[in-house]
Amino acid sequence: xxxxxxxxxxxxxxxxxxxxxxxxxxxxxxxxxxxxxxxxxxxxxxxxxxxxxxxxxxxxxxxxxxxxxxxxxxxxxxxxxxxxxxxxxxxxxxxxxxxxxxxxxxxxxxxxxxxxxxxxxxxxxxxxxxxxxxxxxxxxxxxxxxxxxxxxxxxxxxxxxxxxxxxxxxxxxxxxxxxxxxxxxxxxxxxxxxxxxxxxxxxxxxxxxxxxxxxxxxxxxxxxxxxxxxxxxxxxxxxxxxxxxxxxxxxxxxxxxxxxxxxxxxxxxxxxxxxxxxxxxxxxxxxxxxxxxxxxxxxxxxxxxxxxxxxxxxxxxxxxxxxxxxxxxxxxxxxxxxxxxxxxxxxxxxxxxxxxxxxxxxxxxxxxxxxxxxxxxxxxxxxxxxxxxxxxxxxxxxxxxxxxxxxxxxxxxxxxxxxxxxxxxxxxxxxxxxxxxxxxxxxxxxxxxxxxxxxxxxxxxxxxxxxxxxxxxxxxxxxxxxxxxxxxxxxxxxxxxxxxxxxxxxxxxxxxxxxxxxxxxxxxxxxxxxxxxxxxxxxxxxxxxxxxxxxxxxxxxxxxxxxxxxxxxxxxxxxxxxxxxxxxxxxxxxxxxxxxxxxxxxxxxxxxxxxxxxxxxxxxxxxxxxxxxxxxxxxxxxxxxxxxxxxxxxxxxxxxxxxxxxxxxxxxx
Amino acid sequence: xxxxxxxxxxxxxxxxxxxxxxxxxxxxxxxxxxxxxxxxxxxxxxxxxxxxxxxxxxxxxxxxxxxxxxxxxxxxxxxxxxxxxxxxxxxxxxxxxxxxxxxxxxxxxxxxxxxxxxxxxxxxxxxxxxxxxxxxxxxxxxxxxxxxxxxxxxxxxxxxxxxxxxx
Numbered sequence: 001x002x003x004x005x006x007x008x009x010x011x012x013x014x015x016x017x018x019x020x021x022x023x024x025x026x027x028x029x030x031x032x033x034x035x036x037x038x039x040x041x042x043x044x045x046x047x048x049x050x051x052x053x054x055x056x057x058x059x060x061x062x063x064x065x066x067x068x069x070x071x072x073x074x075x076x077x078x079x080x081x082x083x084x085x086x087x088x089x090x091x092x093x094x095x096x097x098x099x100x101x102x103x104x105x106x107x108x109x110x111x112x113x114x115x116x117x118x119x120x121x122x123x124x125x126x127x128x129x130x131x132x133x134x135x136x137x138x139x140x141x142x143x144x145x146x147x148x149x150x151x152x153x154x155x156x157x158x159x160x161x162x163x164x165x166x167x168x169x170x171x172x173x174x175x176x177x178x179x180x181x182x183x184x185x186x187x188x189x190x191x192x193x194x195x196x197x198x199x200x201x202x203x204x205x206x207x208x209x210x211x212x213x214x215x216x217x218x219x220x221x222x223x224x225x226x227x228x229x230x231x232x233x234x235x236x237x238x239x240x241x242x243x244x245x246x247x248x249x250x251x252x253x254x255x256x257x258x259x260x261x262x263x264x265x266x267x268x269x270x271x272x273x274x275x276x277x278x279x280x281x282x283x284x285x286x287x288x289x290x291x292x293x294x295x296x297x298x299x300x301x302x303x304x305x306x307x308x309x310x311x312x313x314x315x316x317x318x319x320x321x322x323x324x325x326x327x328x329x330x331x332x333x334x335x336x337x338x339x340x341x342x343x344x345x346x347x348x349x350x351x352x353x354x355x356x357x358x359x360x361x362x363x364x365x366x367x368x369x370x371x372x373x374x375x376x377x378x379x380x381x382x383x384x385x386x387x388x389x390x391x392x393x394x395x396x397x398x399x400x401x402x403x404x405x406x407x408x409x410x411x412x413x414x415x416x417x418x419x420x421x422x423x424x425x426x427x428x429x430x431x432x433x434x435x436x437x438x439x440x441x442x443x444x445x446x447x448x449x450x451x452x453x454x455x456x457x458x459x460x461x462x463x464x465x466x467x468x469x470x471x472x473x474x475x476x477x478x479x480x481x482x483x484x485x486x487x488x489x490x491x492x493x494x495x496x497x498x499x500x501x502x503x504x505x506x507x508x509x510x511x512x513x514x515x516x517x518x519x520x521x522x523x524x525x526x527x528x529x530x531x532x533x534x535x536x537x538x539x540x541x542x543x544x545x546x547x548x549x550x551x552x553x554x555x556x557x558x559x560x561x562x563x564x565x566x567x568x569x570x571x572x573x574x575x576x577x578x579x580x581x582x583x584x585x586x587x588x589x590x591x592x593x594x595x596x597x598x599x600x601x602x603x604x605x606x607x608x609x610x611x612x613x614x615x616x617x618x619x620x621x622x623x624x625x626x627x628x629x630x631x632x633x634x635x636x637x638x639x640x641x642x643x644x645x646x647x648x649x650x651x652x653x654x655x656x657x658x659x660x661x662x663x664x665x666x667x668x669x
Numbered sequence: 670x671x672x673x674x675x676x677x678x679x680x681x682x683x684x685x686x687x688x689x690x691x692x693x694x695x696x697x698x699x700x701x702x703x704x705x706x707x708x709x710x711x712x713x714x715x716x717x718x719x720x721x722x723x724x725x726x727x728x729x730x731x732x733x734x735x736x737x738x739x740x741x742x743x744x745x746x747x748x749x750x751x752x753x754x755x756x757x758x759x760x761x762x763x764x765x766x767x768x769x770x771x772x773x774x775x776x777x778x779x780x781x782x783x784x785x786x787x788x789x790x791x792x793x794x795x796x797x798x799x800x801x802x803x804x805x806x807x808x809x810x811x812x813x814x815x816x817x818x819x820x821x822x823x824x825x826x827x828x829x830x831x832x833x834x835x836x
Contacts, residue, residue: 362749407751411696411751411752413752413753448699473699474700474702475699475751476700477700477702477703477704478745478749490704492699492700494697494699494717497718499708
């Protein structure tokens with residue numbers, strides 16, 4: 001007969017302010033199988049754990065139920081306490097009376113207390129039927145995958161590689177660098193973005209432990225911590241990168257045109273192009289969506305022969321390439337080539353996009369002189385479309401009055417309710433750079449409020465005021481298009497309580513930071529969860545900021561939430577350190593909460609095989625008869641096979657039939 | 670100003686009961702006032718500033734202010750508000766409060782008389798203009814429809830507006 005000990009936690013006031021902890025303890029003490037019930041202010045504190053351990057050591061209890069916060073964060077803590085006291089750690093069950101009790105029923109104390117009693121009874125029912133289980137261990141592949149080649153991914157890859165782990169860095173664009181490569185300078189020190197980023201890009205690309213795959217995407221991920229199988233799709237470049245020297249001759253001869261994404265669509269690039277001058281790797285690609293087959297020859301066909309000279313008639317890009325790296329007779333294949341790699345852990349650093357101005361109908365998005373802040377960044381960058389000269393898009397003339405508008409799509413219930421966090425600072429940076437270069441410029445900045453929390457950030461902001469930049473508290477309500485592509489700004493001075501109207505030559509919108517659509521697709525492949533703001537969800541908002549609910553999968557940078565470069569780099573280093581842990585350990589523990597086939601009961605019907613979402617079940621021959629078997633390392637313990645087996649031949653350890661029925665009985669008693 | 674929580678609660682409850690449900694959403698960004706034609710015309714207590722005073726609990730202090738009657742009901746504030754306050758509803762709630770307290774602005778008397786007599790709060794004789802552009806001189810509205818006018822007058826007489834004794 002099991003001897004169950006129940007320990008009810010106050011969780012400070014988190015539980016006790018709603019639930020009558022003493023009543024729950026008294027109720028638990030009377031449950032069948034329970035030999036003692038105690039309560040404590042903090043069961044997870046040293047004294048609380050000691051309470052459990054002493055009862056175990058004294059032989060009073062051999063099953064433990066803790067009624068407290070949540071197993072998500074605290075189950076491992078109590079399991080470890082059992083282990084230290086000499087009891088199998090799987091003889092533990094948690095009753096969640098905080099997340100599922102006091103936190104959601106704060107207005108109904110009596111109801112919450114009754115619910116807590118039921119939850120505890122259910123946990124006790126299960127605990128009476130718990131069996132000891134043994135952890136299992138699997139070997140780890142000593143390699144890591146980093147998805148995304150922005151500053152977050154670059155940093156994480158460098159950290160992992162410098163720790164000695166083989167690292168694959170995958171970037172969908174032809175070059176690594178991410179959004180940071182598009183920036184002119186960086187706050188609060190005004191370092192040139194390219195000057196601090198490009199050395200890192202080169203370092204990653206040349207690192208002996210790093211394989212950098214650009215123009216490539218993660219197609220599929222299978223497996224689990226320590227043993228992920230990753231399919232990487234290399235998009236076809238139609239340029240042999242082994243031969244390409246990055247001279248750009250193909251681009252200069254190409255006549256297929258497309259909006260230059262790197263310049264925020266403010267200029268054109270060719271279908272054959274190098275992403276930007278400092279690209280790493282500096283290699284050309286041919287973008288088949290914009291190639292017009294100008295040589296009179298479709299991609300994937302052999303060149304015609306000139307009847308007179310007998311020479312091959314090549315397309316302009318082929319002819320221009322001095323390295324003979326372009327071969328248009330290669331078959332068109334939008335799917336590209338799949339490469340498989342095996343890694344032990346994965347860091348996801350897929351970054352962000354800024355919202356398009358088209359969403360904001362009140363902000364005259366049809367005017368060429370209404371631009372996003374990222375577009376202004378390209379205008380003032382030396383590598384941008386005007387080579388760093390401040391011009392407005394409509395007539396390439398220098399503007400006299402510039403307006404900055406904050407919170408476009410951020411802190412707005414129509415779009416995103418969160419603050420995008422770094423817009424205030426980059427707008428101030430842009431204003432400062434412009435005021436330094438063009439002191440006569442009138443710069444008006446409109447904020448709901450200036451958010452400049454960060455080391456040296458507020459000084460950077462107050463410094464901008466001293467430079468003669470005009471700050472107004474109050475959100476801009478709208479823009480009106482005027483002749484000569486000027487704009488009337490309808491704003492408001494919160495402090496003075498008056499509305500403001502003036503004519504501006506250029507209006508810069510700080511549009512919200514958000515997750516790109518393709519990142520959502522990737523997250524679904526990886527099994528990443530989303531948070532309320534639709535970014536990737538970390539394991540715990542405070543104590544698990546780089547981990548995810550999937551072991552071995554880590555997050556860095558803006559895919560987890562808006563953050564500036566210093567925060568992204570910090571998080572990337574943290575993610576790399578966490579991702580290196582399983583690689584350094586060499587083996588990982590697998591929880592024994594997995595399914596097992598009882599061969600004697602199996603009829604060999606095979607129903608379970610296609611049902612398993614993890615392809616963990618196969619058929620084998622036992623005494624000339626087919627029988628199912630489950631690969632331990634692939635099983636995730638979902639229980640689908642267990643519930644589907646017509647013979648009841650599959651058990652899910654930790655969730656056996658008698659354990660679940662005991663819970664149901666307790667709940668319905 | 671003294672912060673008096675009782676007065677703040679009273680003001681918020683009053684406005685919400687009169688239909689200004691979103692008042693607590695306001696973060697005082699001022700976008701509503703930036704595009705408000707009433708603010709532009711110089712009415713001091715519309716949109717952002719009206720909400721500020723109400724959130725400060727100054728309900729009675731501003732009861733005589735006539736700004737709320739300067740609202741043109743264009744509803745642009747609702748369009749630009751990032752927090753779903755629906756400022757126009759707050760302005761109207763305040764008007765209802767003023768009306769119910771019989772604190773009816775003298776500046777609004779003309780428009781109320783217009784409403785009573787023609788069914789339009791803002792009314793000017795349209796005949797000449799309509800004739801110039803080749804439209805029938807009479808508008809297809811209550812202004813030229815005796816039955817519709819009587820219905821409007823019956824509604825006004827039956828409500829708190831009737832108690833004002835204006836008509």
